[in-house]
Amino acid sequence: MSAINYKHLHYFWVVAKCGGIGRASEQLHLTPQTISGQITLLEESLGAALFDRVGRHIALNETGRMVFSYADEIFSLGEELEDMLHHRPGDRPLQFSVGVVDSVQKSIAYMLLEPALKLPETLRMVCREGKLSTLLAGLAIQSFDIVIADGPMPPNSNVRGYSHLLGESGVAFFAAPDLARQLKKGFPHSLDGAPFLLPGEDAALRPRLLRWFDRERIRPRIAGEFDDGALLKEFGAAGAGVFCMPSSIAAQIKRQYGVAEIGRSGEVTEQFYAISVERRLSHPAVVAISSAARKRGARAIRTGLRQN
Template identity: 65%
Template structure:
C-alpha cells in the first residue's frame, strides 16, 4: 500500500456522502472523469475496491464502509481544527463520543452525561443509542470513547474493554393517580395481580426484578413489555400499568410525568457502567461523569424517594 493521499480520500468521502460521482462532481466543481480517475487510483493505492458497481450506481462495500468511518473522523477533526484556529489557541472545544445502550433509561443517561456538559472548556457531545453488541463494536474500533450500559462487558463479547462502575441504586414504583391510590396500600404485596409494565429482555434489571417477585410471593399481571423505557413510562402515565425506575431518577421523573409514587425496594439494584478501552479513565468529560455519579447522583439516590 502506498502513502495515503488525502485529496483522494476527500474525493472518496464526497462520493460516498453524496451517493454518486455526478453529485460529487457538482459539489467539488471538478469533472466527473477526474473524480472517477482519482477514485480508481485511490482504490489501487489501498489495494481494495471500496464500492460495488450496481448498474450505474456505486454502493459502498464492507471495506468502503470502514474507510468511510475513518474519513468521517478525519474530516470532522479537520473542521474542528479550522474552528479552533478561528477561535484562537487554548479555546478548543472538547468532543465526547458516547454510546448509550437502549436499556438505560433516557433520564438516567442525561443525568449521567450532564456533568460533562458543564466543563469550563465546553463540550460537543455525539450521542448514539443502540444494542450493546453494536455499540461495543464501535467502541472497539475507536468510533466511541465510552459506552454507558446497565451491565458490565459480557464475557462472550470479543472486545477487550474495561468496566467502570458509576453507581447503583434500588427501584421506585410509580403509577397514574387512579392506579396509585388502588395499589399503594400494602406495597409491595399489593402488586400481586396488579397490572404491571415490565422492562424488555435487554434490561439487566429485569431478571432480578422477576426473582424478587418470586421471593416475596407475588405475581403481577404483566400487561406490557418494553425495550424503550420512555415508551414504557408513557404507557404508565396513561394508566396502562405500574412501572419501576431507578431511585436516582425519581426526583426528575416526578417533575416530568403525571404519576405518583407507590413504594420502593432496595432488594433489587440497578447498576450503571461506563465501558471504555482504557483501564484508567483520562478523558476530562468521562472523569467528570464518573466523579459526579459516585459523589452526588448515586450518593443521594435514596433521599429522593
C-alpha cells in the first residue's frame, strides 16, 4: 500500500459527510468527475473499495466507515487547530466536547444540549456519535466533557464515571397511516401479530419494550431490527411496520415522517443521562444542561420538551 494522499483523503471525507459526490462537488467547487477520480485513486492506494453503490446513490461500506472515522478525526482536529490559531487567547470560545450514544434520538439530544447554547460565553460545541463503550473510553481520556446516553453507567464498566439523570419519557407507537388505522382500535393488543420494527440490541429501550410485550401477552411479528433510529423511522414511514419513539417528540415524528400515532405507553420509558468523570459537575455547559434538567424535574422531560 502506497502512502496516503491527504488531498484525496480530504475529498473522500467531504463526500462521506455530504452524503454524495454531487453535494461534495458544490462544496469543493470541483466537478463530480474530478472528485470521483480522486476517490478512485485513494481506493487504489488503500487497496480497498470505500463505497458501495445502492441504486443511484453510494453508501460507505465497512472499510469506508473505518477510514471515515480516522479522516473525521484528522480533519476535525485540523479545523479546530485553525480556529484556535485565528483567535487571540482572550477571544477563544469555550470548548465543549460531547459524546452522544447512537441509540439516543437526535432531536432528544438537541433538546438536552440546547441550554448550553444559551450561555453568555461564546461556545464551540464538538459532538461525536458512537457506541457507548467507545464513547466511555473517550471520556476516560478526557476526549469528552460528558456523554449523553439512554442508560446509566454500566455496572461492569472499567471507566470510572457518574450518571446524572436528565429526564425520562414514555413512548408512543407510530406507523404509516393505513397501517395505523388498522391497529388503533384495541391498542395495545392490536399489536399482537402486527409487523414491528425493533431498535437494535444496544438500545436501552429494547429490553424494556420486550418485557412490556411479555407482560401484556403481545407477540408482534418482528419485521426488522435497526441500530440506526433514522433508518428505522424511514422504514416505518414506508409502511414496513410499527415503531416506537419517545412520546415527548411525537408531534415532531408525525410532522417529519408523515406517520400516524397508534397509542402510548407510560409503562415503557426511555431515560436520558449525562455521564461524566466528575461527581460534581463544573464545566459551565454541563452545569447549564444539568440545571435545565433539574428545573424540568427528573421525571418531567416530557413536559419540558413540549415547552421548548
